[in-house]
Amino acid sequence: MTLSAGLHHITALSGDMRRTHDFYARMLGLRLVKRTVNHDDPASWHLYYGDAVGTPGTVLSFFSWEDTRQAKPGAGEAVTIAFAIPPGAADFWAERLADEGVTFALDHGAASPVIALHDPDGIGLELVEEPVRGMSHPAASDVPLNRAITGLSGATLLVDDLEATARVLMDVLGWVESGRAELPGFERVRFTQATSTSQGARIELLRGQSIPPARRGAGSIHHIAFRARDDDEQADMVALLHKSGIETTPQIDRTYFRSVYFREPSGVLFEIATDAPGFAVDENVETLGQKVMLPGQLEPQRRAILAKLPEM
Numbered sequence: 001m002t003l004s005a006g007l008h009h010i011t012a013l014s015g016d017m018r019r020t021h022d023f024y025a026r027m028l029g030l031r032l033v034k035r036t037v038n039h040d041d042p043a044s045w046h047l048y049y050g051d052a053v054g055t056p057g058t059v060l061s062f063f064s065w066e067d068t069r070q071a072k073p074g075a076g077e078a079v080t081i082a083f084a085i086p087p088g089a090a091d092f093w094a095e096r097l098a099d100e101g102v103t104f105a106l107d108h109g110a111a112s113p114v115i116a117l118h119d120p121d122g123i124g125l126e127l128v129e130e131p132v133r134g135m136s137h138p139a140a141s142d143v144p145l146n147r148a149i150t151g152l153s154g155a156t157l158l159v160d161d162l163e164a165t166a167r168v169l170m171d172v173l174g175w176v177e178s179g180r181a182e183l184p185g186f187e188r189v190r191f192t193q194a195t196s197t198s199q200g201a202r203i204e205l206l207r208g209q210s211i212p213p214a215r216r217g218a219g220s221i222h223h224i225a226f227r228a229r230d231d232d233e234q235a236d237m238v239a240l241l242h243k244s245g246i247e248t249t250p251q252i253d254r255t256y257f258r259s260v261y262f263r264e265p266s267g268v269l270f271e272i273a274t275d276a277p278g279f280a281v282d283e284n285v286e287t288l289g290q291k292v293m294l295p296g297q298l299e300p301q302r303r304a305i306l307a308k309l310p311e312m
């Protein structure tokens with residue numbers, strides 16, 4: 001049974017939202033598709049970046065996590081976020097990163113060219129050449145459209161219980177194992193959404209020996225969200241999780257999607273998010289991301305909330 005269509009979004013913690021915004025919006029050319037606050041902590045930002053319309057599978061969001069300690073990547077968290085770039089675009093990106101003074105490594109030896117780099121908080125990123133899946137709506141920026149990031153490619157998770165995490169990916173979320181390898185100090189298993197027509201169809205699990213657990217802070221990848229077509233498909237996934245003894249939160253309305261959260265057996269925070277209603281539910285597509293949008297229950301406190309938010 002294949003339920004999921006792949007990744008919906010990934011959420012990380014930013015130590016300096018202005019610096020993060022400059023890196024992802026200007027340098028990587030993603031579109032800020034929603035400017036809102038952390039619903040659970042309205043004094044802090046929650047910014048969503050993606051393609052021109054915030055299509056599921058293209059979205060990376062950040063909570064601001066300022067004035068706190070730096071993250072230490074480790075077991076029980078995602079450690080790398082990969083973006084998809086069109087075939088033939090790696091050399092363009094290598095030149096752009098070099099011009100920006102960003103340290104990176106370009107690997108032409110892999111199945112397709114991969115550029116590895118870090119964002120300003122130290123989050124591991126990859127730009128991976130891969131054919132566009134489904135519709136492409138690249139964001140407008142000074143990156144030529146035929147070179148622009150087309151969405152997420154996938155994520156790499158560091159896990160203790162590789163087989164148990166793999167079972168959740170395969171039996172509940174519809175992923176298929178696509179390869180295993182023994183690397184120095186690591187065992188790696190790759191998963192794909194073979195029939196997916198959307199971006200974000202690649203997950204890599206790494207198991208190392210005696211890797212300490214991650215320490216959350218600025219630069220942590222907070223959670224990985226998977227797509228559910230609608231509430232019914234999400235409910236089917238939740239039923240499968242409960243059947244295998246994994247507890248979930250109730251469904252929570254996140255304005256732009258409806259979410260259920262759970263910790264998979266290795267401790268990584270997973271979310272299942274519905275495709276609907278999407279980022280155009282409270283703004284026009286043309287003006288996405290320009291205004292601070294608040295959920296209905298916070299709207300009466302708009303003035304006080306805006307006054308507390310760090311300057312952007």
Ligand code: ZN
Nearest residue numbers: 011223225271
């Ligand atoms: Zn999320």
